[in-house]
Amino acid sequence: MDDATAKGLDTMFQIRFHGRGGQGVVTAAELLSMAAFAEGRFSQAFPSFGSERTGAPVVSFCRIDDRPIRSREPVIVPNALIIQDVTLLHQVDLFAGFPAEGYLLINTSKGFEELGLEQFVRQFHPRRLLACPATELALEHLGRPLPNAALLGGFAALTGQVTIDSIQAAIRERFGPAAGERNAAAAGAAYELGMAQAKEFSDAATN
Amino acid sequence: MLRQIEGSRAVAETVARCRPEVVCAYPISPQTHIIEAIGAMVKAGTLSPCEFINVESEFAAMSVSIGASATGARSYTATASQGLLFMLEAVYNAAGLGLPIVMTLANRAIGAPINIWNDHSDAMAARDAGWIQLFAETNQEAADLHVQAFRLAEELSVPVMVCMDGFILTHAVEGIDVPEQSDVDAFLPPYEPRQLLDPANPISIGAMVGPEAFTEVRYLSHLRQLDALELIPELASRFNQAFGRDSGGLVHSYRTQDATTVVVALGSVLGTIKDAVDRRRDAGERVGVVGITTFRPFPFDEVRRALSGATTVIVVEKAFSVGFGGVLSTDVAMATHDQDLTLRTVIAGLGGRAILRSSLERVLEDGARGRLESVTFLDLDHDAVDRERQRMASQRRSGPTAENILGDLGAVASRIG
Numbered sequence: 001m002d003d004a005t006a007k008g009l010d011t012m013f014q015i016r017f018h019g020r021g022g023q024g025v026v027t028a029a030e031l032l033s034m035a036a037f038a039e040g041r042f043s044q045a046f047p048s049f050g051s052e053r054t055g056a057p058v059v060s061f062c063r064i065d066d067r068p069i070r071s072r073e074p075v076i077v078p079n080a081l082i083i084q085d086v087t088l089l090h091q092v093d094l095f096a097g098f099p100a101e102g103y104l105l106i107n108t109s110k111g112f113e114e115l116g117l118e119q120f121v122r123q124f125h126p127r128r129l130l131a132c133p134a135t136e137l138a139l140e141h142l143g144r145p146l147p148n149a150a151l152l153g154g155f156a157a158l159t160g161q162v163t164i165d166s167i168q169a170a171i172r173e174r175f176g177p178a179a180g181e182r183n184a185a186a187a188g189a190a191y192e193l194g195m196a197q198a199k200e201f202s203d204a205a206t207n
Numbered sequence: 208m209l210r211q212i213e214g215s216r217a218v219a220e221t222v223a224r225c226r227p228e229v230v231c232a233y234p235i236s237p238q239t240h241i242i243e244a245i246g247a248m249v250k251a252g253t254l255s256p257c258e259f260i261n262v263e264s265e266f267a268a269m270s271v272s273i274g275a276s277a278t279g280a281r282s283y284t285a286t287a288s289q290g291l292l293f294m295l296e297a298v299y300n301a302a303g304l305g306l307p308i309v310m311t312l313a314n315r316a317i318g319a320p321i322n323i324w325n326d327h328s329d330a331m332a333a334r335d336a337g338w339i340q341l342f343a344e345t346n347q348e349a350a351d352l353h354v355q356a357f358r359l360a361e362e363l364s365v366p367v368m369v370c371m372d373g374f375i376l377t378h379a380v381e382g383i384d385v386p387e388q389s390d391v392d393a394f395l396p397p398y399e400p401r402q403l404l405d406p407a408n409p410i411s412i413g414a415m416v417g418p419e420a421f422t423e424v425r426y427l428s429h430l431r432q433l434d435a436l437e438l439i440p441e442l443a444s445r446f447n448q449a450f451g452r453d454s455g456g457l458v459h460s461y462r463t464q465d466a467t468t469v470v471v472a473l474g475s476v477l478g479t480i481k482d483a484v485d486r487r488r489d490a491g492e493r494v495g496v497v498g499i500t501t502f503r504p505f506p507f508d509e510v511r512r513a514l515s516g517a518t519t520v521i522v523v524e525k526a527f528s529v530g531f532g533g534v535l536s537t538d539v540a541m542a543t544h545d546q547d548l549t550l551r552t553v554i555a556g557l558g559g560r561a562i563l564r565s566s567l568e569r570v571l572e573d574g575a576r577g578r579l580e581s582v583t584f585l586d587l588d589h590d591a592v593d594r595e596r597q598r599m600a601s602q603r604r605s606g607p608t609a610e611n612i613l614g615d616l617g618a619v620a621s622r623i624g
Contacts, residue, residue, distance in 0.1 A: 030213075030380045037211035037382055046379040070478035072375050073563050 012065040013161050014075040018094050019084030022054040024148035028082070029060035031152055031174060035166035036064040044069045057092050064161060078102060080159055084134070084147050086115055100124060103159050107147045109133035127201050130158045132190050141186040142179070149175075153187030157194025164191040209384045214346035214376045215240030217383040218311060221350040223254045224391040225309075225357045227283040229275035231260040233268045235290040236323050237373035238313035242285050265290040269297035269308075276306040277412050279400045281357065284308065287373055288315035291329045295336070302337025302428065304412060305401070307360030309353065310338075313373040314474070314525075316558040320609040324559020325373040327473060327525040330502070331534045337428055339367040339435055340503040341455065342473040346376050346383050348500075351454035354386050355442045357395055362438060363431050364401050370502075372475040374559070386450060394449050432504040439501050457506035459498045460513045462488060466495030468575045469517040471510075471539055473499050476523060476555070476562050483567035487575075494571050499535070510542040519549045521574045523567070523585075525556040532582045549577070555585035591615055 015032060019025035026047040033045035041064055048059035061075040076096075080103035083094055098104070100123050106112075108131050112121045121129055132154040134147030141150075149171050156164045167187055172180035219241045222230075230249065232242040248254035260275075262268050268284050276282040286294060291312060301308050314330055316322040330340060341356065343349035349371040356367040371377060386394075402412055416424055436457065443455035453459075461481055463469055470480050477498040487494045497513045499506070514520055520543065522536040533552035540550050553570055556562045566586050573579045594615055599605045 033380050034211045042382065043211065044379060044381045046375070069381070071482050071564060072372075072379075072475045072479050074561050076563065076565075 011067060012063055012069070013079045013159075014077070015062040015064075015080045015082060015155075016075045016078040017060045017062070017082045017084065018088055018092060019058055019148075020054075020088070021056045021058050023058075023084050024146050025058040025084055026060045027174070028084070028148035028152060029062040031149070031167070031170045032062045032155065032162065033064070034170035034173065035152075035162045036062075038166045038169060039162060041066060042069050048074065057088055059092075080105065080155065080161075082151055082155060083107060084151060086110075089115065089117075095120075101128070103128045103130075103155075105130045105132060105151060105154050105158055107132060107134040107151055109136050127198065128158070130154050130194055130197060132193060134186075134190060137186045137189050141189065142182045146183075149183035150186040150190040153190035154194045156187075157191045157198060164188065167191075208387075209382045211380060211382055212385075213240065213378065213380050214349060214371065214383070215313075215378065216244055217346055217350040217385050218353060218371070218377075219244035219248070220385045221353045221391075222283055222309075222311075223248050223257075224386060224388050225283075225354060225395055226281065226392075227254075227257055227309075228280035229258050229260065229272070229282045230284065231262055231268045231271040231275065231282070232284045232286065233262055233265045233290060235265070235287050236313075237315060237325070237377045238285045238287045238290070238311065240377060241311055241313070245283075265294040266297060269294035269301060269310075272308045272310075273297060273301050273304065273306055276301070276308050276400075277304070277402070277404045279398065279403045279405070281361075281398045282306075282308045283310070285311035285313065287313040288317055288323075288329045291333055292317065295333060298333055298338065299336045300413075301366045303424075305364040305428070305431070306366060307357075307364055307398070307400075308366040309356045309360055310366065310368050311349075311353070312368050312370045313377045314370050315373040320558075322558040325375050325525070326557050326559070327370070328557075330368070330370045331526040331528075333368065334503060334534070337365075337432070338503065339363075339365055339432065339439075339501070341367065341369050342500055342502055343369065343371040343376065344459075344475060344477045344498055344500070346371075346379060346381055347452065348454045349376055350383060350385055351446065351450065351452060354391055354394060355439075355446055355455045357398075359435065359438060359442055361398050361400075363435055365428075365431050365435065370474065375475050384452070390449055394446065436501075436504050436506055455500060457499075457501045458509045458513050459500060461496045461498070463495030463497060463513060463516065465516065466493050467517060468492070468494045468519040468521065468571060469514055470494070470496045470521045470523055470567075470571065471499065471514070471535065472496065472523040473502060473535060474525070476525065479562055479564050480523065480567055483564045483571060486564070486568055487571045492571065492575055494575065502535070502538075505538050505542070507542045510539060511546070514539070514543050514546065514548070517546075517548055519551065519574050519577075521551045521553055521570060521579065523553045523555050523562075523570070525554075527552075527554045527557075527582075550581075551579040552582045553579070553585050554582065557584075560586065588616075 029045040033043035036043035134150035137150040168184040249259040317328040360367040536552040
C-alpha cells in the first residue's frame, strides 16, 4: 500500500477480480461500478484486455472514489481481491500487491485451511476475509455455476463499500427481469452469509 | 444524463445522434463493440434513416464510405490496427478527395508480433494520410469529439479520425454523459456537400492530376488543415457553450504554470500522468503536463506557448519510429526549436504494456534531475533483451525472436501489470 493510502489521504477503493473466461469476471467489475455510481460515487471498471477465451485466466478491475478517477493503470495495490476461481491459486500471481489491510473474498465452499491458505491468510485481518460458496449459491438460485453476482453480495457484506440494494439493482438492470431476479437472490444469499460472519466476529468481540 | 456505461457504447450512441446516413465497417478488436451497437440500432430502426453496409474487408469499408460520402451522405466508419493498414490506400484517397468521413480509430498495436492490445502505432502509420487526427483523453471526450468531428469534417471537407485508446477507453465502464439528440441537432447542421455525385447533375470526382496541378491540389489540402487550427478551438468553445464541457481543442495544459519539467502526451495516459504530476507537486517538484488533443494538423504555436516556461520537456509516446525514435517528439522538437530546453523521449505502453503511475513518477524525477537518456523505453526488461542478443550472437540459427522471448519469460498470463 502506498503512502497516501496508508495515511488515509486516498479516498479511492480499488478492487481486482480474478477468474476464468466465462465466469462473468468483466461483468462483475462493471456491475460493481454501476452500483457505486448509483450511490453517487465516481467509479471505473475495466478488463485486463486479454484475448479472452472460455477457461483462460481473466482479470478485471474496479475503482471507486469520491473524486473523479483519472488513472488508467491496472490495479496494482488492491484494497480488495475477489477470486472467482480457486484453481487459479497455483497458476496466477493472485496476491501480487495485495496489502495486509486488504479485503480477501474467495469463491469456495471450503475453508481457507482446506485450500492450503491457512498459513498465508494469518497475515490478514480475519474480519477482512470471506470464503463464500458463490458457485453453490449460483447453482441453487440460477441453476448455472456463475459465481459473479453472488460474490458481489459477499463483497457488499465484507467491505461495506456499496449496499446490497445497489448491487441487486445493478444486477437487475443488467440481466433483465428473470435472470436478474435469480442473480439478485444469489447475491442476497451471499450477503446474508457475509453479514452472519461479521456478526459472529462482533459477538465474539463483545463476549 | 450521466450514465455508467462502456466507452464503446457511449461512442456508438453519440455517433447515432449525429445521424449518419451510411455506416460501413468491418469488425476488428477493440472497435467491435462500437459498430455492433450501431448495427443493432440500424436494425432496430432507432437509427433511421441509415444504411449499415456489411462488407468483406476494411478496404471495402473505407471504399464504400468514400462512395457514400461522395453522394452527399454523412458517412461513418471505425477500425483499428491492421484494419487501418488494410484500408490505408483508401484512407489517403478519402482525404485527397476532400470527403468528410468520420472514423473512430480504437488505437491498437500493429503486428508482427501479433498483438491485439493498445498503443498508438496505428494512428502514427496514418499520420500523413491527410486526415485530421484528434485524440481523446477520456470516454467523455471521445463521445464529445465525435459531435465536433462531424461538424469540423463537413465544414472543411476534410475527413476526421477520432483516436481513442483501444480497451483502455473502449472497454472501460465509467460515468459518461452522452450528448442529447436535441443538443446535437442544434450543434450539427445537416451536411451540405461541396461536391456531389448526382445523376441529375453528373460530374466526376477523382480526376487524374499530373505534375501541372498536383502540387496545387495537395497544397490546398494543406491549407484546409491549417484552417482547422482556427476552427477546432472555435468548435470546442461553441461545444462548451452548448454542452457545458471542455472537450476538444488543440492542446490542454495542466499545472504548467511555473513548471520547469513538462510532460507531453496523447490520449488516455494523460490521466495517469496527471496523477503522477500531482504527487511530484506534493513532493515540491515544479512539474506539469501538456495534452495534445489535435495531433494533425499539428498546433505548433500552441505547443510552443504551452512549453515556453519549461527547461525540460519529456514526450511520453505510445509508438515509435523503428531506427529513429519518437514520432510526437519530432513534432514537439520542431515546435520548440528556438527554445532553450532539453527534450527527452519516453516510449511507453507498447502493445498494451501497462503504464504505471509509479514508473511515470520515476520518469518525472529522473527528467527533473537530468538523468533521462534522450530516448528511454519505459520498464524495458533489459535482461530479457540481453539474453536474446546473446542467443543471436552465439548461434546463427537462433530462431524467431518473439518465440524466444516468450519462452525466456515463461508464463506471461500470470502478470497483473
